[in-house]
Amino acid sequence: MLDEFLDLFLPTKCLLCLRPPSVICQTCASSLDLPAHPVTRGGLNGYSVVDYSAEVSQLIDKYKEHGATTVAKVLAKPMVTNLLANASPGDFLVVPPSSKQSVRRRGYEPATVLAAQIIRQARKAGFELKLARQALTLIEPVHDQAQLNARQRFENLANAMVGQHWLAGQPVILIDDIVTTGATLLECRRAVEEAGGFVRFFSTFAETKSKNDTQR
Numbered sequence: 001m002l003d004e005f006l007d008l009f010l011p012t013k014c015l016l017c018l019r020p021p022s023v024i025c026q027t028c029a030s031s032l033d034l035p036a037h038p039v040t041r042g043g044l045n046g047y048s049v050v051d052y053s054a055e056v057s058q059l060i061d062k063y064k065e066h067g068a069t070t071v072a073k074v075l076a077k078p079m080v081t082n083l084l085a086n087a088s089p090g091d092f093l094v095v096p097p098s099s100k101q102s103v104r105r106r107g108y109e110p111a112t113v114l115a116a117q118i119i120r121q122a123r124k125a126g127f128e129l130k131l132a133r134q135a136l137t138l139i140e141p142v143h144d145q146a147q148l149n150a151r152q153r154f155e156n157l158a159n160a161m162v163g164q165h166w167l168a169g170q171p172v173i174l175i176d177d178i179v180t181t182g183a184t185l186l187e188c189r190r191a192v193e194e195a196g197g198f199v200r201f202f203s204t205f206a207e208t209k210s211k212n213d214t215q216r
């Protein structure tokens with residue numbers, strides 16, 4: 001029911017090709033259902049489906065800022081295909097914590113919506129993953145990463161998160177819509193490990209290739 005509520009605010013035409021009748025049409029959805037490829041950031045391995053493009057940017061923006069749960073379904077699909085091959089049943093999906101301001105502004109957490117969608121689709125395929133709600137918390141005020149360069153992103157996030165004690169001994173897969181420098185996901189891993197958990201890998205829908213590889 002939440003799905004329908006969130007999508008109420010969206011136009012009834014495809015976000016990508018602008019043809020009616022759905023938020024994202026079958027043709028555009030299929031064009032994004034691609035095999036994920038291995039990605040590495042700062043020694044942390046993961047998988048990503050697409051390179052960040054203007055089209056993907058538009059899609060992720062809608063999903064983040066306009067509550068497009070339908071978009072989350074499209075982002076989740078190829079990620080699930082990859083997780084079925086690389087995850088183990090019972091793995092915990094952990095998302096980066098959102099700042100209080102962004103939760104207040106959006107009314108929901110996009111990465112959590114994505115992770116919940118992944119779990120739902122995996123379950124349909126008979127594969128049980130667990131949503132680790134609020135596993136990580138921000139303990140310091142963090143600036144919006146989008147405004148910062150690579151070095152500033154790492155400084156901004158250093159020791160900014162704390163993990164729940166129940167992560168101890170748990171296998172974790174980090175989930176996010178996009179990986180850029182990897183600063184966010186690496187801080188997530190640090191916090192998960194500090195809490196005693198271990199990160200198997202990360203999974204994102206999109207990857208942005210940094211101009212300066214040495215700063216990853």
Ligand SMILES: [Zn+2]
Binds near residue numbers: 018024027028
């Ligand atoms: Zn379309």
